[in-house]
Amino acid sequence: MKVVLDHLTKRFPNRNRKIKTEVVAVDDFTFEIPDGKLVGLLGPSGCGKSTTLNLICGLEKPTSGRIYFGDDDVTNLPPELRGVGMVFQNYALYPHLTVLENILFPLENLKGDKRLSKEAMRSRALEAAHLVQIDALLERRPAQMSGGQQQRVAIARALVKMPRVLLLDEPLSNLDARLRLQTREEIRRIQRETGITTVFVTHDQEEAMSISDVIVVMEKGVLQQIGKPQSVYDDPTNLFVAKFLGTPPIDVFNGEIRGGLLYLGKDAVLPVAGYREGKVTVGIRPEGFVPDEKGPLCCRLVGVEVMGRDTSVVAAHPALTTNTMRAIVDTDSGVDPNALEVRFSLKSRKVCLFDAETGARLYAPTV
Amino acid sequence: MKQNNLKGWLYLLPAIAFLGLFMVYPLVDVLVYSFEEGYNFASQTDMGTGLYNYSYVLHDPYFMQAVKNTFILVIITVPLSTGFALVISLALSSIKKLRDAFQTIYFLPYVTNTLAVGLVFMVLFKRTDYTEGMVNLLINWFGGESVDFIDGPYWAKMFVMCFYTIWVVLPFKILILTSALASVNPDYYKVAQVDATPRWRVFTRITLPMISPMLFYLIITGFIGAFKAYSDEVALFGTNLNAAGMNTIVGYVYDMLYGDSGGYPSYAAAAALILFAIVLTITVINLLVSNRRVKI
Numbered sequence: 001m002k003v004v005l006d007h008l009t010k011r012f013p014n015r016n017r018k019i020k021t022e023v024v025a026v027d028d029f030t031f032e033i034p035d036g037k038l039v040g041l042l043g044p045s046g047c048g049k050s051t052t053l054n055l056i057c058g059l060e061k062p063t064s065g066r067i068y069f070g071d072d073d074v075t076n077l078p079p080e081l082r083g084v085g086m087v088f089q090n091y092a093l094y095p096h097l098t099v100l101e102n103i104l105f106p107l108e109n110l111k112g113d114k115r116l117s118k119e120a121m122r123s124r125a126l127e128a129a130h131l132v133q134i135d136a137l138l139e140r141r142p143a144q145m146s147g148g149q150q151q152r153v154a155i156a157r158a159l160v161k162m163p164r165v166l167l168l169d170e171p172l173s174n175l176d177a178r179l180r181l182q183t184r185e186e187i188r189r190i191q192r193e194t195g196i197t198t199v200f201v202t203h204d205q206e207e208a209m210s211i212s213d214v215i216v217v218m219e220k221g222v223l224q225q226i227g228k229p230q231s232v233y234d235d236p237t238n239l240f241v242a243k244f245l246g247t248p249p250i251d252v253f254n255g256e257i258r259g260g261l262l263y264l265g266k267d268a269v270l271p272v273a274g275y276r277e278g279k280v281t282v283g284i285r286p287e288g289f290v291p292d293e294k295g296p297l298c299c300r301l302v303g304v305e306v307m308g309r310d311t312s313v314v315a316a317h318p319a320l321t322t323n324t325m326r327a328i329v330d331t332d333s334g335v336d337p338n339a340l341e342v343r344f345s346l347k348s349r350k351v352c353l354f355d356a357e358t359g360a361r362l363y364a365p366t367v
Numbered sequence: 368m369k370q371n372n373l374k375g376w377l378y379l380l381p382a383i384a385f386l387g388l389f390m391v392y393p394l395v396d397v398l399v400y401s402f403e404e405g406y407n408f409a410s411q412t413d414m415g416t417g418l419y420n421y422s423y424v425l426h427d428p429y430f431m432q433a434v435k436n437t438f439i440l441v442i443i444t445v446p447l448s449t450g451f452a453l454v455i456s457l458a459l460s461s462i463k464k465l466r467d468a469f470q471t472i473y474f475l476p477y478v479t480n481t482l483a484v485g486l487v488f489m490v491l492f493k494r495t496d497y498t499e500g501m502v503n504l505l506i507n508w509f510g511g512e513s514v515d516f517i518d519g520p521y522w523a524k525m526f527v528m529c530f531y532t533i534w535v536v537l538p539f540k541i542l543i544l545t546s547a548l549a550s551v552n553p554d555y556y557k558v559a560q561v562d563a564t565p566r567w568r569v570f571t572r573i574t575l576p577m578i579s580p581m582l583f584y585l586i587i588t589g590f591i592g593a594f595k596a597y598s599d600e601v602a603l604f605g606t607n608l609n610a611a612g613m614n615t616i617v618g619y620v621y622d623m624l625y626g627d628s629g630g631y632p633s634y635a636a637a638a639a640l641i642l643f644a645i646v647l648t649i650t651v652i653n654l655l656v657s658n659r660r661v662k663i
Contacts, residue, residue: 079561092558
């Protein structure tokens with residue numbers, strides 16, 4: 001089921017009653033979630049991603065704008081009539097019911113034509129349990145299971161009534177690091193097998209990048225960028241998106257364009273044709289640095305960290321906006337850990353220019 | 368190790384001394400009294416040991432009346448007050464406006480003196496030379512006959528008794544249940560809403576199980592409290608409860624000790640132990656039931 005958000009806005013009254021201003025949690029969102037895709041809503045805490053999810057779910061009513069599932073306008077429908085499945089951050093499994101009873105719960109609510117026979121309910125529940133691989137735990141209670149297992153039960157409970165859209169609120173944040181890796185693969189697999197349009201919320205960019213078909217980056221209620229993870233990473237529309245995606249994060253410099261050359265401090269690092277002259281903010285991905293004895297970018301070497309697969313070079317440069325930068329280079333690139341200086345040349349593909357004032361991306365003129 | 372043990376006991380000594388002196392010793396003494404026949408306070412003498420005290424108490428029509436009153440009180444007030452408290456708490460937690468105001472109003476009886484409340488009930492129910500009492504005026508208004516609630520028929524007095532007891536115990540139960548309801552994670556209700564759960568089912572399958580530990584706590588303490596009823600009766604019907612036919616077991620024990628016909632510690636002790644046996648039995652049954660039902 002395709003999900004379309006059309007100029008969706010949600011304002012909350014300020015919690016402090018003395019202040020009459022409203023908080024804009026979601027500001028004029030318009031985007032389309034294609035049918036059968038896994039979409040990650042990504043942003044820092046308080047950016048309105050959970051509110052967006054609640055709006056899609058129907059737990060919150062939008063201040064203005066419309067929501068469509070396929071061609072149905074569901075803006076004014078309560079959640080129970082939208083046909084959504086929701087998994088909460090804390091799973092919200094009923095603690096006094098067994099796993100099987102928890103999964104059966106939504107089916108037992110169905111009325112009229114949709115009501116299934118006892119056997120049909122049971123077989124549907126078993127099917128859902130099998131899908132998330134908890135067949136052996138059906139008689140357990142939530143307290144007797146690990147976080148990852150509870151997560152699976154919650155997904156099974158959301159899937160059992162065959163929702164049109166599956167919503168997951170911070171599905172991995174309550175799990176430890178190892179389980180998180182495992183569970184995100186699991187979510188990907190379940191989504192592929194069922195083909196249900198799935199939206200999940202996360203503040204962890206790695207999580208969003210690794211499993212989403214499409215990521216939606218938000219900040220302060222404003223949509224920043226939508227796209228395939230790789231294209232958002234390679235081609236961020238502004239400095240916020242560039243900084244938010246990627247580990248280690250992008251290295252940011254204060255630069256200047258003079259005479260068709262990009263200067264970082266005193267170093268003229270790249271020829272840049274056609275841009276307006278003046279100050280710019282420069283973002284360079286850590287993998288965009290190539291150690292090169294004759295390279296134009298001259299940095300003070302702070303340290304070399306061998307990661308095994310590649311090497312992380314920590315260095316300092318006067319034009320940096322942070323104290324140090326990090327470059328990821330090949331292990332055999334021969335950076336001497338005892339040297340005082342290290343020189344880099346840059347891969348131009350990994351360099352992004354941003355407006356020094358607004359942070360908006362500056363694009364090379366297409367000639 | 369041994370020295371450590373000694374130290375531990377030393378620390379416990381003050382508490383043990385106090386509890387021993389004021390709790391354990393009297394309890395044991397009550398047991399002893401209850402088996403000493405014809406014990407005399409003044410001369411500190413008895414006429415032998417045996418079960419006569421129990422036999423006397425169990426054959427005393429006043430005691431049987433007290434047992435009957437107490438049981439009626441317990442059976443009527445505990446379920447009703449818990450039920451009312453649940454309904455009121457549910458209503459309180461479902462409103463937003465004026466919730467604090469209502470909560471305060473419902474809690475007021477808790478901080479009001481029992482005797483003051485008794486006085487208010489007098490105004491409501493007691494017939495005086497000048498007025499029939501408010502409730503009777505209401506009954507007359509609807510064309511009914513006046514009823515003497517304080518000195519009249521048994522059922523009328525029992526009605527006032529139960530009404531009063533329920534009213535007095537409600538605030539505490541409402542307080543406990545509203546906080547129990549508030550502590551249920553709202554996500555459960557959101558999930559239930561997304562899953563299109565009917566309201567009644569939300570209540571029976573989610574809310575009730577979630578607050579069941581508190582509910583059972585209230586039922587158990589409610590039973591124990593109602594079995595120990597006494598001061599409320601005095602506030603309503605005066606000190607001569609036997610004459611009013613509204614005595615309770617604790618009232619009977621008190622009368623046997625200090626009442627006009629008192630001075631019989633042995634009978635009082637026997638009656639107290641019978642009450643203890645009853646409360647113990649009911650509580651054990653309660654716990655057995657709740658262990659099977661309360662699953663959280």
